[in-house]
Amino acid sequence: xAVADRLPGGWPDEQELGRLAYSSPDxxxxxxxxxxxxxxxxxxxxxxxxxxxxxxxxxxxxxxxTEDLQHTTDRWKDVVAGDPVVDERNRWVTATDQWRxxxxxxxxxxxxxxxxxxxxxxxxxxxxxxxxxEDRQLLASAxxxxxxxxxxxxxxxxxxxxxxxxxxxxxxDDNAPITSDRAMQLIHxxxxxxxxxxxxxxIERGEKVDTEFRIAGxxxxxxxxxxxxxxxxxxxxxxxxxxxxQDVTEQRRLATLKDAFLAAVSHELRTPLTVIKGVADTLxxxxxxxxxxxxxxxxxxxxxxxxLEHLMADLLDFGTLRRGDMQLRTGTCDLAxxxxxxxxxxxxxxxxxxxxxxSLPVDVDRVxxxxxxLNLLDNAAKYAPTGPVEVSYGxxxxxxxxxxxxxxxxxxxxxAARIFEPFYRVADDRPQPxxxxxxxxxxxxxxxxxxxxxxxxxxxxxEFIVEIRxxxxxxxx
Ligand code: ADP
Numbered sequence: 001x002a003v004a005d006r007l008p009g010g011w012p013d014e015q016e017l018g019r020l021a022y023s024s025p026d027x028x029x030x031x032x033x034x035x036x037x038x039x040x041x042x043x044x045x046x047x048x049x050x051x052x053x054x055x056x057x058x059x060x061x062x063x064x065x066t067e068d069l070q071h072t073t074d075r076w077k078d079v080v081a082g083d084p085v086v087d088e089r090n091r092w093v094t095a096t097d098q099w100r101x102x103x104x105x106x107x108x109x110x111x112x113x114x115x116x117x118x119x120x121x122x123x124x125x126x127x128x129x130x131x132x133x134e135d136r137q138l139l140a141s142a143x144x145x146x147x148x149x150x151x152x153x154x155x156x157x158x159x160x161x162x163x164x165x166x167x168x169x170x171x172x173d174d175n176a177p178i179t180s181d182r183a184m185q186l187i188h189x190x191x192x193x194x195x196x197x198x199x200x201x202x203i204e205r206g207e208k209v210d211t212e213f214r215i216a217g218x219x220x221x222x223x224x225x226x227x228x229x230x231x232x233x234x235x236x237x238x239x240x241x242x243x244x245x246q247d248v249t250e251q252r253r254l255a256t257l258k259d260a261f262l263a264a265v266s267h268e269l270r271t272p273l274t275v276i277k278g279v280a281d282t283l284x285x286x287x288x289x290x291x292x293x294x295x296x297x298x299x300x301x302x303x304x305x306x307x308l309e310h311l312m313a314d315l316l317d318f319g320t321l322r323r324g325d326m327q328l329r330t331g332t333c334d335l336a337x338x339x340x341x342x343x344x345x346x347x348x349x350x351x352x353x354x355x356x357x358x359s360l361p362v363d364v365d366r367v368x369x370x371x372x373x374l375n376l377l378d379n380a381a382k383y384a385p386t387g388p389v390e391v392s393y394g395x396x397x398x399x400x401x402x403x404x405x406x407x408x409x410x411x412x413x414x415x416a417a418r419i420f421e422p423f424y425r426v427a428d429d430r431p432q433p434x435x436x437x438x439x440x441x442x443x444x445x446x447x448x449x450x451x452x453x454x455x456x457x458x459x460x461x462x463e464f465i466v467e468i469r470x471x472x473x474x475x476x477x
Contacts, residue, residue: 049095065091188214257423272304384408405463
C-alpha cells in the first residue's frame with residue numbers, strides 16, 4: 001500500500017481499516033440512533049457467545065441488566081445528542097444466560113447519525129472492584145463499630161493516608177493532602193513533641209509504638225486517642241509508618257467516673273460506720289449513765305444507721321435500674337400526706353415551706369416517689385445548709401409535678417446537663433460527701449413513671465423538678 005493511500009496519522013485506507021476493526025478482539029458494533037444494532041464484529045461470539053444473527057436488528061437495550069438500564073439510557077441520550085461517551089459500564093446477558101460487565105465507548109457520526117460503539121470485557125476488573133468496595137464498606141463499618149481508624153505515612157512524598165473513620169475521628173472533612181506537619185497540628189500542643197519523638201525513634205530503631213495522645217474535640221474538651229504505630233521498610237528501603245488509632249475518650253471518662261464512684265462509695269459507707277462503731281463502743285464500754293448523753297449517742301446511732309440504709313437503698317436501686325429490672329408497684333397514695341411526712345423527718349424540716357393541696361390521692365409506686373423526694377430533700381440539706389427550702393407538689397393533667405427549690409450554690413447550665421448522669425459530681429471544692437448517683441436515680445425513677453427530672457435556676461440556688469405520669473384519682477378512692 002502506498003503511503004499516499006493512508007489516512008492522516010498513518011492509518012490504513014478504509015477497506016483495511018474495516019478489516020482491522022472486524023478482526024478486533026473487543027466487541028464492536030454500529031447502531032442507529034434508536035439503539036438498533038446495524039453491524040457487529042465476530043468478537044461478540046468470543047466474549048458473549050452471541051452470533052451476528054442473534055444481534056442484528058435488535059435494540060441493544062434488550063441485552064442489558066435491568067439494574068443498569070436507567071444509567072445506560074441516560075448516557076445513550078448524551079451520545080445521540082452528540083456528546084461522546086466513554087467507559088459506560090453495564091452488564092450484558094450472554095448466550096448461556098450469564099452476565100458479563102462491558103465498558104463502552106460511544107461516538108455518533110454526525111453525517112450518518114450512526115453510533116460507533118466499542119466495548120471491552122471488564123468482568124474481572126468489576127468483580128475485583130466490587131469485592132474491594134464491599135471489603136472497604138465492611139472495613140469502614142468494622143472501624144466505626146470498633147471506633148478504630150487506620151493510617152499510613154510515607155516520607156516521600158510526605159503524605160499521611162487515612163481510612164474514612166480515621167478522618168472522622170480527626171474531624172478532617174477536606175481533601176487537601178495531610179502532611180506530617182498538618183497531622184501534628186491536630187495533636188494537643190502538650191502531647192505534640194512527645195509523639196513526634198516517639199515516632200522518630202520508632203522509624204530510626206524499627207520499633208513499634210503504643211501510646212496515647214489528646215486532640216481537641218469539636219464540642220470543646222479534649223478527646224483521648226490510643227495509637228499503635230509500626231514502621232515497615234519497602235523494597236526500595238524506604239521506611240513507612242502504619243498504624244491504628246482508637247478513640248477511648250468515653251472509656252477513659254467512665255473509668256475515671258467509676259474510680260471516683262468507688263472511692264466515694266467507700267468513703268460514704270465508712271463515715272457512718274465509723275460513727276456507729278465509735279458510739280456503740282462508747283455505749284458498751286463506758287456504760288454511759290447520764291440520760292441526756294445516752295439519748296444523744298442513741299440519736300447519733302439511729303441517724304447514722306438511717307444514713308447507711310439510705311446509701312444501701314441507693315446502691316441497690318442503682319443496680320436494679322442498671323439491669324433494667326425495675327418493676328413499678330403502683331397503688332393509691334396521698335402525695336400531700338407523703339410529702340408532709342418526709343419533710344417533717346428531714347434535716348430541712350425547720351426551714352421548709354410546703355406548697356400544695358391538702359390532699360392529693362394518686363396512683364403511683366409509693367416507695368419510688370418516697371425515694372425521689374428523699375433524694376431531693378437530702379441534696380437540699382447537703383448543698384444548701386441555710387435558707388428556705390420550698391417544696392411544692394401538684395397535678396398538671398396526667399402529670400404530677402414535684403419540686404424542691406433551695407438557696408444553695410445553684411447549678412451552672414453546663415452542670416445542669418450532666419448532674420443527672422450516674423457518678424457525675426460537680427468538680428469543684430464543695431466539701432459535701434456523695435456517690436453521684438442520687439440524681440441519676442431520681443431521673444431513672446421519673447422515667448420509670450413515664451416522666452422526667454431536670455433542674456432550673458432559682459435565685460438564689462436551684463430548683464429540682466420531677467414530673468411523673470399518674471392517672472387522677474377521685475378523693476373518694
Ligand atoms: P451526690 O450528691 O452524691 O454527689 P447527686 O447525684 O445527688 O450525687 O448529685 C450530683 C451532683 O449534683 C452533686 O455532686 C452536686 O454537685 C450537684 N447537686 C445536687 N443537688 C444540688 C443542689 N441542691 N444544689 C447544688 N448542686 C446540687
